[in-house]
Amino acid sequence: MNLSICVLPMHEHLIKVAVVGHPSEGKSSVIATLAERDDIRISARSPETRECHSYDIQVGNQTLLELIDTPGFQRPREACAEFKLYEERIGTDNIAATFLAEHGQDPRFDAERKILTPLAEGAGLIYVVDASRPISKDDRHEVEILRLTGRPRLAVINAKADESTHMDAWYALLNSTFNLVRPFNAHRASFAERMDLLRALGQLEKSWQTDIDAIIAAFQVDWQARMDECAEAILDCIEAIVLLRVAKTCNADDRREKERVAQQVADSYREKCAKRERECHQAIRRAFKHQLFDPAPVTELQHGLLDEETWRLLGLNSRQLRRALMMTGAALGLTADVALAGVSLGVGTGTGAAAGYLMGRYAMQPLSMLRAHTRKDSWLSRSMRREIYLGPARNLQIVFVLLDRALGCAHLARNWTHARRDHESIMVTRPTAATKEWSQVDRDAISRYHVAILKGSSEQVYERRTAVRELLVKLLAS
Ligand SMILES: Nc1nc2c(ncn2[C@@H]2O[C@H](COP(=O)(O)OP(=O)(O)O)[C@@H](O)[C@H]2O)c(=O)[nH]1
Ligand SMILES: [Mg+2]
Known part of the structure; x- marks a missing residue:
């Protein structure tokens, strides 16, 4: 873990901390979580750790903490029996070093030697x-060995x-033998x-405090940067998908060809959306330093972005959507026909607000926007070739569905x-529908952003994007 940051202590310290215990208690797991390292071997079956491995925590280019x-x-x-003997004979002064000197080659104590070496060296x-x-009895022996080493010790x-x-028995045992128990x-x-x-580690030893504080400060700056990174990835994805347009021309008189091309357009549109959304989810995954874990299956494999089931679970409900779309429709100055992008409802013209109302009913279905629309290739052209296209996505619901999926992935x-x-x-995790719970003000910020993407100047997009970014950063951090 390398954290780039500013607050560096003046001198170079290296705090070494050995993580010790019984096999399979979760030593490697504690290090993996603390250092955000998923390349550490962890196994339910046989103990995976046979040798000592060090994991550095750096601030800037300087290693401040080494977890062993x-x-x-x-x-x-x-x-423990050996330790007791030394205690009686020569006292506890660097008792771990005495043990190593006495049992340097003893095959019985191979594991104990590896555990005690860093402690003898001051960890x-x-x-x-x-x-x-x-x-168990073995636990009491381990606790006693560790007490006798006299090293700063935290029980986890x-x-x-x-x-x-x-739990109470454990706390009683550990409280009496360790500096801190957490x-x-x-x-x-x-x-x-x-x-x-x-922080608890920093309290173990006075001389560690400054470096541990620097590490915590660096982690906090890094954590905040991740929220910004995720928010930017989500916003880039929304803009790319809203503006995505897939088009193909075909012979308008040939019904079969039209159907075939419409299907191709729909397939290509789905594929491009899925690819772009996956990029966003991978950026989120990278921000949180996951190499093994992929949060995307919940959102991507169970159901696609444009599947009806996804739209049933995620995004706004029809009442919320209607309200949002009335605003969007009016802002876009759309008539019902235009707002619905050609989905014929038998409504010729109307106000933007009416378009919003009507869309509210239809926009709940991804297929309403997936319907391929036709228009003449060129008014001058004699041939009856027509363009079948999808996008840009006027349907606001797609933005809320994208947000629900990306926020779920980030969570x-x-x-x-x-x-x-x-x-x-x-x-087995269900995708979460968070946007339904948002305040009206927050939902309106999304509608305005959507309108700006479709219609606004770059300044307007920037301004509304900034407002949405703030909202996302707040949500990602909560
Ligand atoms: N449920 C659960 N399992 C854990 C936890 N910590 C560790 N384990 C599991 O315990 C087993 C041993 O963990 P590991 O870290 O390799 O233990 P070590 O031998 O002490 O290093 C693995 O299957 C871990 O997934 C925990 O907090 N909760
Ligand atoms: Mg281990």
């Missing part, structure tokens, strides 16, 4: 326990299940919770921690 992933304790009872430690299970309660029966769920931790854990990307590997569970 370690294998789990293998023989805590025997190792602090985070002890990770799954507090949804009862305390990473409860993997919702079982809380053993709950932290590696699968569900929010950004604020991640920062809280880092998943933001909350999916880098430790999670249960990616298949994402498929």
